Amino acid sequence: MTVPFQKYHGTGNDFLIIHANEHVPNRGALAKRECDRTDGVGADGVLFLALEEDFNPPRVVMTLFQPDGKTAEMCGNGARCAAEWAMERTGTDSVMIDTQAGTLRADRDGKNVVVEMTDLTFDPEEVPVDADEPVLEEEIEGLEVSVVNTGVTHAVSFVDDVDEVDLEAVAPPVRHADVFPEGTNVTIASPDGEGGFDQRTYERGVEGETDSCGTGAVAIAVVARRLGLTDADPVDVHPPGGDLQVSFNERGRPTLAGPVEHEFDGEVTLESPVES
Incomplete structure (x- = not known):
């Protein structure tokens, strides 16, 4: 059959x-x-x-x-x-x-x-992450991350150059860290020099890097705005598989285009x- x-x-x-x-x-x-x-x-x-x-x-x-x-x-x-x-x-x-x-x-x-996209949250209970307040630029398993839920959990780390990071080595310890009761996706980003960001994501459930991750692109944009790294709208995000744009509509909710x-x-x- x-x-x-x-x-x-x-x-x-x-x-x-x-x-x-x-x-x-x-x-x-x-x-x-x-x-x-x-x-x-x-x-x-x-x-x-x-x-x-x-x-x-x-x-x-x-x-x-x-x-x-x-x-x-x-x-x-x-x-x-x-x-x-x-x-x-x-x-x-x-x-x-x-x-x-x-x-x-x-x-x-x-x-x-x-x-x-769905409503996003930094609230530790809703992410979920074992913390008393939002996790922003804190070290977890050797990687400085900010944690957000954009429909699924993402630990986002901003680095100088995503291509210089051994993602298959640094991501699994974070993905399985005890502070994440349901695990997490691990997304790294670096500025592209034009106001956007290059992206790589290690996906929970795939248990490896994917050519693109939409919730990860949104996570990069919202964390970058939260940390004051960009005020662009849309935010251009470049995973290995192509180009995505994250905008914020009149209701303040992110949209993902590509x-x-x-x-x-x-x-x-x-x-x-x-x-x-």
Whole structure:
């Protein structure tokens, strides 16, 4: 038995999209197998999407399974890919996206898909991080970080040059630090000389560096503003996979903009480990 999928990516952050109506008894096992870049299709996650066309604008319910087989509350580039998938199927330029972190609005703007992100917080209880007050420029496991939740937890560190950092060495101790009861993503950023920032992110659930991370780009922008490192709007952020822009709308909520590409379609087999 097989199920069809569509492969999308947002600035290199890539996902298999499977319609939620497809019968997949063990979604986590499928994600672990097919996200593997050697033995599977290869992706940073699997999005299960349910389309509700009776609403105006249409709504899409998004559930993200990561390569470790667990769900994630939110993914900025995943939400943008889900929006593109839904807009292609409804012939619209706007959709609402229901995520585990809240409901978001997404719009097409030229070549970009723009999604309004969830409310962000530095509150230690909501991040969550074991601290009595917001963590700003504090050392955790040898890395000076500021901690924010932009739909998921990020520990953000500003460095002179992201390319000079051995991320696979410095990130895991922070990602698994005891002060993070649910773990954290680890994002590093360096000024690009033009008011923006270069980005690299080690993602929880992927357990490695990804070509792009939308919630990480937003984390860079909001922490940079909080620390007085920029007053730009939009803030240009450059992960390895492309260029993203983080703006702040009239409600003070961040928006994430960037291109989305439909790569190809295919089918995955529901093997016996998935069906067990």
